[in-house]
Amino acid sequence: MEIKLFSFFDSESASAQSGKKCICNCVRSLFPTCGEFDDFSSQKRMLVAVSQSLQAADVVIIAVQGNMYNTTKRMLLGALGTDMQTNERVVKALATRKMKESNFNANTTFPVSSELLPTSSYIHCGFAVASGGQRLIYLPVDAPKAHEVVYGSLFDYLAEFAEP
Numbered sequence: 001m002e003i004k005l006f007s008f009f010d011s012e013s014a015s016a017q018s019g020k021k022c023i024c025n026c027v028r029s030l031f032p033t034c035g036e037f038d039d040f041s042s043q044k045r046m047l048v049a050v051s052q053s054l055q056a057a058d059v060v061i062i063a064v065q066g067n068m069y070n071t072t073k074r075m076l077l078g079a080l081g082t083d084m085q086t087n088e089r090v091v092k093a094l095a096t097r098k099m100k101e102s103n104f105n106a107n108t109t110f111p112v113s114s115e116l117l118p119t120s121s122y123i124h125c126g127f128a129v130a131s132g133g134q135r136l137i138y139l140p141v142d143a144p145k146a147h148e149v150v151y152g153s154l155f156d157y158l159a160e161f162a163e164p
Contacts, residue, residue: 005035005063019140063146073138085111087110
């Protein structure tokens with residue numbers, strides 16, 4: 001199984017390194033031949049690489065730093081022409097929090113038919129979406145959010161299609 005890992009951040013931090021390591025360990029525990037992350041500091045360059053990988057890879061995992069998370073999610077899904085829907089589970093979790101409407105909407109909308117990979121705060125939740133035989137997984141790269149997604153749902157999600 002061909003798996004590609006991409007990360008996008010504006011500055012390499014200990015938090016991003018910890019998150020990338022956690023995600024890699026998770027993926028490699030089920031798919032030992034998986035390579036390293038390809039790191040990007042430009043959205044456009046990353047989207048070009050992701051687009052090329054979607055033509056060949058079975059699974060594309062994208063991990064993004066928090067301050068660019070929702071913008072990159074919107075840009076990626078717009079480029080893919082993905083229909084979006086509001087996730088009621090996230091809406092309920094964030095309903096009492098004070099945040100800008102645009103931020104609330106960005107954190108509560110996900111691709112139609114995607115599987116939620118939540119963080120404990122429900123801010124910057126990840127998701128996985130399948131189309132044909134391919135899967136796109138979008139995650140936060142910063143610890144502790146990356147760790148919450150990995151240990152809370154990513155292991156289980158990947159194990160569903162990993163060979164025994």
